[in-house]
Amino acid sequence: MPGIIVVGTQWGDEGKGKAVDALGEKVDLVVRYSGGNNAGHTVVVGGEKFIMHLLPAGILNRNATTVIGNGVVVDLDVLYHELDGLAARGEVVSHPLVSANAHLITSYHQTLDKVTERFAGKKRIGTTGRGIGPTYSDKVNRVGIRVADLLDPELLHDKVVASLEQKNQILVKIFNRREINADLVTEQLLGHADRIRPYIVDCGRLLNDELDKGKVVLFEGAQAHHLDVDHGTYPFVTSSNPTAGGACTGTGVGPTRIDRVIGVVKAYTTRVGEGPFPTELLDADGERLRADGGEFGATTGRPRRCGWFDAPVVEVANRVNGCTDVFLTKLDVLSGWDEIPVCVGYQINGRRSDVYPMTQSEVQAAKPIYQMMPGWKQDITAVRRFDRLPANCQAYVKRLEELIRCRISGIGVGPGREQAIMLNELV
């Protein structure tokens, strides 16, 4: 079982960090393939909480080599802040290997992210402000800076100058900001060159060689299906492909090397930032979910928007990503309700649809149709076997499994590493 992808199926924050961690020691390499430090992967080990934004969550698994793939955008300051932060807490972790082709987030990308959001006013996306979108724009516009450029200071400087030529005009003339100095940016980037140099790799070659040797490679998704620039609620999405296909383009491994795709599904729904969210609760029930689930952004601290489980949202993600298994997270958060609504379809402009709509206007107009599931009162955080869950809780999981058309192989019942019920082996 060498190639395994872990992917979010909703709007992020499904608990992918926990799912990755649960795969544990059988994994030889953990690779991030998309996004950057807009992610917030929380892992709780021995009661201690760790939040990784850029580093693969699998870095806490000491047996695994970690890799940052070419599809990731890298803020070097954040990379070293996170690595040094772990070391300061006594965690012995190795420096991740970093693809030579990964793009670098610079200070001007962060500035542009913030000023364009402010300029957009009501039309803002609600980005994390980390410079993610502008860095991917530069990549596609072919004016990006890549990790390999750190190996050639002169070329790096030329590229920064070229990239800033147009941006400085925009910053000064449109946004009324000061010009950014190319020498300073180059200096900032080169400040990390010596430290990163030994870890720069040809990611595709490395991973293919390891897969040839029979090693288990875990492709760790960030964000989620509905934040994907192609498949998500465009334009309220991130600028990369967090979906399973992104694991191939974002690392240099062909689709025939992927054996399993694990979709991570939260037992209810959350979203941060702007954009449509059919089952969103704007009342006391939403606040209760937020409080019980600790639903505050791990990256920006923003309160997450909360709502009931939306089955068509997850069903479409399972199909597009080709999920073979689902890891259901945060089931324990739903303990205590008399009844739990599950969205099984929508009313869209007077018509019923049981599948996720095709167009953005339909998504905006979709009113959820709920099936009421009986709740359960017991605390389930100490349960480790499915048949020991309360009967109504088992029925909730079984109904979800039916609706999302994918087998549920693991269930998270608390934040701790050991708080999981495994139904099928994942590795």
Ligand code: IMP
């Ligand atoms: P960006 O990725 O910073 O450009 O933000 C674009 C959208 O994706 C915003 O709505 C963010 O809140 C959302 N987003 C980005 N990363 C994450 C994540 O890891 N979890 C949840 N939402 C995210």
